[in-house]
Amino acid sequence: MNQDTTGNDFDVAIVGYGPVGATLANLLGQEGLKVAVFEREKSVYHQPRASHLDGETMRVYQSASLSKEIDEITIGAKGYDYINAEGQLLLKLRRDEGRGPQGWDHHYRFYQPALELTLRKGVERFDQVRVFLQNEVLNIVEAENHAVLKVLDKEEGTVRKFSAAYVVGCDGARSLVRSIMGTPMEDLGLHQPWLVIDIKLKRPVDLPINGIQFCNPKRPITYVPQIGSYDRYRWEIRVLPGEAKEDMERPERIWDLLSPWVKPEDAELERASVYIFHALLAQGWRKGRMILAGDAAHMTPPFLGQGMCAGVRDVANLAWKLKLVIQNKVSDALLDSYEAERSPNVREYIQMAVELGEIIATLDPISAAERDQRMLEAPQSLTEPVPPLGRGLHGNAPAPAGTLFPQPELDNGMKLDDAIGLRFAVIGYSAVIESAPLEAKKLWETIGAAVLFAEQGAEITQWLDENGVKAVIIRPDRYVLGAAANAAELYEISGLLPLA
Numbered sequence: 001m002n003q004d005t006t007g008n009d010f011d012v013a014i015v016g017y018g019p020v021g022a023t024l025a026n027l028l029g030q031e032g033l034k035v036a037v038f039e040r041e042k043s044v045y046h047q048p049r050a051s052h053l054d055g056e057t058m059r060v061y062q063s064a065s066l067s068k069e070i071d072e073i074t075i076g077a078k079g080y081d082y083i084n085a086e087g088q089l090l091l092k093l094r095r096d097e098g099r100g101p102q103g104w105d106h107h108y109r110f111y112q113p114a115l116e117l118t119l120r121k122g123v124e125r126f127d128q129v130r131v132f133l134q135n136e137v138l139n140i141v142e143a144e145n146h147a148v149l150k151v152l153d154k155e156e157g158t159v160r161k162f163s164a165a166y167v168v169g170c171d172g173a174r175s176l177v178r179s180i181m182g183t184p185m186e187d188l189g190l191h192q193p194w195l196v197i198d199i200k201l202k203r204p205v206d207l208p209i210n211g212i213q214f215c216n217p218k219r220p221i222t223y224v225p226q227i228g229s230y231d232r233y234r235w236e237i238r239v240l241p242g243e244a245k246e247d248m249e250r251p252e253r254i255w256d257l258l259s260p261w262v263k264p265e266d267a268e269l270e271r272a273s274v275y276i277f278h279a280l281l282a283q284g285w286r287k288g289r290m291i292l293a294g295d296a297a298h299m300t301p302p303f304l305g306q307g308m309c310a311g312v313r314d315v316a317n318l319a320w321k322l323k324l325v326i327q328n329k330v331s332d333a334l335l336d337s338y339e340a341e342r343s344p345n346v347r348e349y350i351q352m353a354v355e356l357g358e359i360i361a362t363l364d365p366i367s368a369a370e371r372d373q374r375m376l377e378a379p380q381s382l383t384e385p386v387p388p389l390g391r392g393l394h395g396n397a398p399a400p401a402g403t404l405f406p407q408p409e410l411d412n413g414m415k416l417d418d419a420i421g422l423r424f425a426v427i428g429y430s431a432v433i434e435s436a437p438l439e440a441k442k443l444w445e446t447i448g449a450a451v452l453f454a455e456q457g458a459e460i461t462q463w464l465d466e467n468g469v470k471a472v473i474i475r476p477d478r479y480v481l482g483a484a485a486n487a488a489e490l491y492e493i494s495g496l497l498p499l500a
Helices: 019-030 055-063 067-071 112-123 176-181 251-258 307-327 332-361 365-377 416-420 430-434 438-447 458-467 487-494
Strands: 010-015 035-039 052-054 074-076 080-084 089-093 107-110 129-133 135-142 147-153 158-169 185-201 211-215 221-224 232-238 267-282 290-292 380-382 425-428 450-453 471-474 480-484
Touching (some): 010 147, 010 307, 019 035, 019 055, 019 129, 035 135, 052 055, 055 416, 067 112, 107 112, 135 176, 158 307, 176 290, 211 332, 251 267, 267 332, 425 430, 430 450, 438 487, 471 487, 480 487
Parallel strands (some): 010 158, 080 211, 425 450
Antiparallel strands (some): 052 107, 074 107, 185 232, 185 267, 221 232, 425 471
């Protein structure tokens, strides 16, 4: 059904102002939507948590006109060596350096407080986006054409009510929005306690430049180099059976565990906390006017560094759909494609992270010896997956439908996304586009699609030729809606465009 959102205080209310909520606020603000962000804390979380983003995530920030600012606070990320107790190499997780197919480096590291401040500064560009810090959402009740949020102003001690057409829960692992929705979580099989330690060097120390997974059954350890700057580092240390959280978090115990690498005179502790690493996936990301994103929808073990990236992908998928439903009066059935597309995609990342966790974290010496023998006989080198979307707007169409379209530079030096803007785009050989039926061109005009001839970029023609197609339609989140071998097929896939 079409949505009448007139009379509401806001188009979208975002619960939670971490990186995922702030990214969504920027994307929606850029689309001109009225947005409220409710965050119970006074300021950004002062400790580092997420530390990795990839080229696709940076491409989303390019869409939000923030890539320059974020590029300035990141550094290139390297891969991981998986080492057994004897120091033998079991596995390499490769992370290629330099520009990748998304038009950005393949991988980056960052310091989360700096990232959050940058994202919040970006939100300040939009007068129609209001941020309510120290405001805790207590309850959400749905009405016919809106949802009502009951919000406690923690500074004033008062309770107010706000209405919004839709509410997006970016409120983390213990999501209130998910609880109100009654959404269950599927357990994908990993629950492990790890001590996470972040340090800031006080003087130069010779530390490895690559990440290392110490796959030692006596004490599995992950070493994460250079978080956002050259003086911040992280260790994730498996908590063994019988070890108490309180004991593991004692400074004396922490420095003892870090002693092979740094000493108290070398660095200061920024964080030392025990966390349970989970692998969970929500079953029901939307209920009426409430929607989940980020850790509220899925929890990924950190062994791939894809937790925050997955949340950014969520809101990149969701933002343009909310815009079409609210501003263009497209049927809200479009929002049902969100979970259908995103859940299988993030499941693949979670499953690979769980598999890597099983390699890293085994505590049984016999199992570890069997693992070592198996992997030493056939050393492996892995790269992170780039899974397609699940079945959604593109239906059962084969690849390249549902895959991420690359971002080459055009012959004039402009990046593809800058040339087409944050909207649908029809990209193909000029002869095919020009001979498309008038009805197809009217559909493109109705949805405001950009039209780009493939001859404007050699990398585009190369991609089309390699995939055996003459034209594609890509979505605002840069995934392929459909591919065509001729003008007739281009008209056919134009029928997949979500129109009012």
